[in-house]
Amino acid sequence: MASPILPGTGLGSGLDISSIVTALVNSDKAAKQTQIDTATKANTLKISGVGSLKSALTAFQTALTNLSSTTNPAFAGYTATSGTPSILSATSDNTAVAGTYNVVVQSLATGSKVASASFAGGATSAIPSGTLKISQNGTDYNVTIPANATLQSTRDAINSAQSSNGISANIVTDSSGASRLVISSNKTGSGSDLTVSGIAGLEIDGTQLMGSNPSASASGAVSALATDASLTIDGLAVTSKSNTVTGAISGLTLNLASVSPGTPPAAATVTVATNTTGLQTSIQSFVDSYNTLMTTINTLSKATADADGKLTVQAAFTGDSLTRSLVSDIRGVLTAPGAGGPLAVLSQLGVMTDRDTGKLAFDTTAFGKAMATSGMSGQVQQLFNGTDATNGLLTRMGAAIKPYVMTGGMLDQRNTGLQSVSKNLKDQQAALDLRVANMTKTLTAKYNAMDLLVGQMKATATSITSFFTSLNAQKSNN
Incomplete structure (x- = not known):
């Protein structure tokens, strides 16, 4: 805040009162101001760090949601394609078997x-x-x-x-x-x-x-009674109460759209194949999203050297147990066995953790060798998506980060505490500024009073000196 000290030299004493008062006030203020400035800088850094970490976790959470989509599954072990989408479409699960099926839709369920x-x-x-x-x-x-x-x-x-x-x-x-x-x-x-x-x-x-x-x-x-769908699969008759046909072909769901045209009706060919390329792309996407999160955590946690390479510059979460706990929870999901079956952990697919950085490395050559095992594509789907709503890797990873990123979660609680510290520091600064203002006012008044007294004393001395000078002059004249 602006100093109330008036500039200039004391008229009575000739002293630089402004400089003297400023020096005294600054000397008294310095220790507390340094304490407030240091604490404010550290607290501001932590508030920014909490925001950055929450944004990174939210982005990772979004990536997990996209990868676990049921409408556009990223980890489908098999791809099922229909040669005639206008008649039917098909989707597969991890129990599907590679093959080709000829389907004739004779009537739709109504x-x-x-x-x-x-x-x-x-x-x-x-x-x-x-x-x-x-x-x-x-x-x-x-x-x-x-x-x-x-x-x-x-x-x-x-x-x-x-x-x-x-x-x-x-x-x-x-x-x-x-x-x-x-x-x-x-x-x-x-x-x-x-x-x-x-x-x-x-x-x-x-x-x-x-x-x-x-x-x-x-x-x-009206028109007709409700009817079942009627179709043949490789010549075998099938009926279904719904136009979504499940269980007729193991691991496949057929979505009927229209009756097969022609006489005799033309069959729609459904082809099921392993999704090796798609699975590799999805695993790489998971690894990239995970590594982006770990980069942010490392940046926010590790101290760095200053420009001279000597002093250590603390990061927002240096030495903080919150990020250590977060990393431990995330890594725990990676190493815990999955939904069961021969494929239990990511390392079996060539996905390994770097001990120093915590990031994942994806060895596509090892992945290719693993996929050569019969039925492995279905096992990959099961590992990531699980056999129920809780045991898939994507779901478990989402559950691990939820306590940190959720509304009212650990990061929100930490931010609330830091905002409270910020308010306290502002209150301390306001109190210090008031103290400085009062001290400046008091010292200025005292030095001005001293200057006035010195001036009065100088005037008295000058008067006495003049008196004696005049008296001596009279004696000399006599």
Whole structure:
């Protein structure tokens, strides 16, 4: 802060009061100011370090999430490709076996769609109050219909209450203005037909077809009953209640999109092959992400030499147990056995840890030799993705860093403590500045008072001297 000392030399004493007061104040202030400055610099460095470490952990966490994606799996042991994606697509898991399969889709699985008898009054037709019961596969879904309901409000009540169960409703109005309530389900497969009861005028037997030319009083299934998907795999007949066919081919899931065209229908060829190249790319991506994190941790933890190569410059986490604990937790995941099976740890795939830097090194030659073992690609998938939601390496690694990076976690707690220290240091600085100001004011007043006294004494001395000089002059004249 600005000094209240007025510049200039004392008029009475001839002393440089400003310099004297400044020197005295600085001498008193120096030790405490050095302590505050040193602590502030160290604390600011730590706050910055916490931010940098959290950003690095968040980036690593994002990389782990991307690598463990279920929609675009990075560690698929096998690749399943369809020669005709417009008919079907295919995905594989770690139990797949390399091979080729010819698939003919004869029909797709369909859901139930039913319609009520028509209402001449249209969407505003009155509907009695009560409980509307929609039944499917032996399960009843109840919808409360209040008093003064209309066909439109009944539709809205069904959608509000049953959308989470895959059941929806709408209103279809014909050219005469008569309206029907149409209810459909996203559940597919034979036997999943809807039936509706409980409200007069809305009884629907979904196991009966309305017919091609329904009368106004007709109700029932629209177009057709719910059916299973029908297909052949290498000539073997398969049915499925869903258009997502699992279990028909071990390790494969077929996603049916349309019926095979032609007479006879053309088969879609599904090819399953080991994903060696893709797995190598994904392992390298994991190694790179891990090494980026370790580079940040090392930078934030290790002290360095100054420009002269003599003095040691401390880093944000030098000697800090937090980063040592973090590294220990991460390395523990790398060395712990995985989900079971012949492939237990990364070192079996040529991924080794550098003892000095803690970084990973990926020996692709060793990886290639490991992949020559039959079934190893599936084992790689199992090691990284696991056999359940908890035992895969990616999940375990994410769990290891979560306590540090989560909201309210260890890094947030550390930052809260450092921010408290920062506030305390600012309070100390404010108190020191006030003390310096008061001391400066006090010393300046004292030295100015001294200067005034010296001036008065000089004036008195000058007066006395003048008196005696005048007296001596008179004696000389006599």
